[in-house]
Amino acid sequence: xxxxxxxxxxxIIDDKARLSSFLKxxxxxxxxxxxxxxxxxxxxxxxxxxxxxxxxxxxxxxTDEQTLNLVTMVYGGLINKNMVAELQxxxxxxxxxxxxxxxxxxxxxxxxxxxxxxxxxxxxSDTINGELITKFLHxxxxxxxxxxxxxxxxCLLNTNADTIAQEIAQEMSRYMPVELIxxxxxxxxxxxxxxxxxxxxxxxxxxxxxxxxxxxxxxxxIPKLENAFAAIEKGVKNVIIGHAEELPALxxxxxxxxxx
Amino acid sequence: xxxxxxxxxxxIIDDKARLSSFLKxxxxxxxxxxxxxxxxxxxxxxxxxxxxxxxxxxxxxxTDEQTLNLVTMVYGGLINKNMVAELQxxxxxxxxxxxxxxxxxxxxxxxxxxxxxxxxxxxxSDTINGELITKFLHxxxxxxxxxxxxxxxxCLLNTNADTIAQEIAQEMSRYMPVELIxxxxxxxxxxxxxxxxxxxxxxxxxxxxxxxxxxxxxxxxIPKLENAFAAIEKGVKNVIIGHAEELPALxxxxxxxxxx
Numbered sequence: 001x002x003x004x005x006x007x008x009x010x011x012i013i014d015d016k017a018r019l020s021s022f023l024k025x026x027x028x029x030x031x032x033x034x035x036x037x038x039x040x041x042x043x044x045x046x047x048x049x050x051x052x053x054x055x056x057x058x059x060x061x062x063t064d065e066q067t068l069n070l071v072t073m074v075y076g077g078l079i080n081k082n083m084v085a086e087l088q089x090x091x092x093x094x095x096x097x098x099x100x101x102x103x104x105x106x107x108x109x110x111x112x113x114x115x116x117x118x119x120x121x122x123x124x125s126d127t128i129n130g131e132l133i134t135k136f137l138h139x140x141x142x143x144x145x146x147x148x149x150x151x152x153x154x155c156l157l158n159t160n161a162d163t164i165a166q167e168i169a170q171e172m173s174r175y176m177p178v179e180l181i182x183x184x185x186x187x188x189x190x191x192x193x194x195x196x197x198x199x200x201x202x203x204x205x206x207x208x209x210x211x212x213x214x215x216x217x218x219x220x221x222i223p224k225l226e227n228a229f230a231a232i233e234k235g236v237k238n239v240i241i242g243h244a245e246e247l248p249a250l251x252x253x254x255x256x257x258x259x260x
Numbered sequence: 261x262x263x264x265x266x267x268x269x270x271x272i273i274d275d276k277a278r279l280s281s282f283l284k285x286x287x288x289x290x291x292x293x294x295x296x297x298x299x300x301x302x303x304x305x306x307x308x309x310x311x312x313x314x315x316x317x318x319x320x321x322x323t324d325e326q327t328l329n330l331v332t333m334v335y336g337g338l339i340n341k342n343m344v345a346e347l348q349x350x351x352x353x354x355x356x357x358x359x360x361x362x363x364x365x366x367x368x369x370x371x372x373x374x375x376x377x378x379x380x381x382x383x384x385s386d387t388i389n390g391e392l393i394t395k396f397l398h399x400x401x402x403x404x405x406x407x408x409x410x411x412x413x414x415c416l417l418n419t420n421a422d423t424i425a426q427e428i429a430q431e432m433s434r435y436m437p438v439e440l441i442x443x444x445x446x447x448x449x450x451x452x453x454x455x456x457x458x459x460x461x462x463x464x465x466x467x468x469x470x471x472x473x474x475x476x477x478x479x480x481x482i483p484k485l486e487n488a489f490a491a492i493e494k495g496v497k498n499v500i501i502g503h504a505e506e507l508p509a510l511x512x513x514x515x516x517x518x519x520x
Binding site for chain 2: 046049050051069072073074075076077078080081082084085086088089093094095096097098100101102103132135139141148150152153154155156
């Protein structure tokens with residue numbers, strides 16, 4: 001059976017109605033599936049209420065101990081478990097996980113070079129427990145990952161959800177055909193950032209280099225696409241980037257940007 | 261293989277050094293094992309910081325929506341995931357769960373009679389997913405349960421950890437021999453509440469009735485023992501009540517009160 005790894009993040013998590021609609025669409029996805037979610041603004045809001053202000057050094061957000069606890073509560077608890085409960089109500093037997101659970105995503109605390117990012121984890125690709133994920137899928141479970149890993153020494157680590165989705169998709173390609181879908185706030189990679197209908201339907205690595213040179217692809221889209229091409233190179237069948245509200249169309253190939 | 265279901269709660273969760281010592285002892289327990297944890301004062305403290313005050317009606321604590329979110333964050337996220345990460349560092353392949361994960365503990369929102377307890381769940385014994393727990397155990401996983409269940413309609417529910425431990429132990433008795441250990445702040449059931457060494461080593465249901473009549477057993481110990489006897493009646497091999505700091509001695513039968 002095919003596996004679809006879907007990443008959602010950002011604003012949709014903060015919007016109950018849109019999140020519900022997305023989770024219904026996710027429940028309807030056929031075959032094996034895995035959801036990876038990011039954070040949203042809820043963490044920042046809850047942090048502010050309890051006196052935990054975001055900590056920036058040179059414009060980079062730092063995960064200090066307080067922030068790690070906040071992330072563990074909000075991503076690993078509040079967001080993750082509510083998604084699981086809601087998916088259960090739609091008939092999807094979800095199981096909420098961090099990378100510490102079942103030792104699925106071992107990571108190393110990012111080494112300090114110019115910046116000390118704090119409790120941020122970089123996944124060790126060769127240690128991902130794809131066998132356990134496979135067992136879960138064959139038991140009828142749908143894993144839902146919060147963007148948290150661990151260092152095997154007792155410490156949780158904040159980890160980018162895009163990267164978690166990519167690493168899981170790559171690892172699972174060893175066991176079954178995998179499709180990776182990044183859901184975000186745009187309908188795909190755009191030729192003209194100001195025109196939401198200017199979607200690039202297909203993009204190869206050659207196209208990507210050209211579009212980068214011309215400055216058409218820039219900013220946050222660059223690491224997203226780099227992740228996507230890396231995944232393809234490591235065995236993921238295809239990667240689709242598109243709007244969270246169009247999940248059925250993304251899956252049927254009728255929307256979004258397909259990375260090949 | 262035998263299964264040991266161990267419940268910890270209360271003060272030990274708030275004390276990092278004592279909790280670490282307990283988790284090391286727990287890791288050393290042989291055979292299949294399951295940990296069920298309660299809350300501790302952390303939730304109340306974090307609640308206060310973020311302006312969520314405990315809500316009491318007629319002296320009973322009510323789980324309103326804010327409190328449910330707090331409990332989901334602190335029990336389901338912060339406490340649960342940190343325990344999992346620490347257990348991983350001791351070589352125990354822990355997996356943190358609520359009753360919503362894998363639909364393991366379906367519950368019903370407690371019906372309103374005199375008091376509306378809010379988002380509090382009573383477990384439906386006949387729907388516990390013991391088969392999935394068994395699969396996890398046979399996969400080398402050690403489940404760690406936060407005291408949260410769900411109603412299968414998308415709603416998480418706050419549930420007493422003692423009851424979760426009892427219900428899981430009962431259900432698992434259908435699959436393997438089960439021992440249930442309640443760890444708390446006393447060395448066992450005491451004949452004289454003011455004398456910590458006056459431990460009753462063994463207690464039968466007949467003894468219990470007599471000791472209740474004489475007023476020797478009273479207060480919070482009554483429901484704890486009622487749970488214990490109910491578990492025995494439903495197939496649990498034996499139940500031990502004792503001090504969290506004496507887990508190895510409780511398991512070897514050299515400390516605590518044994519309910520038969």
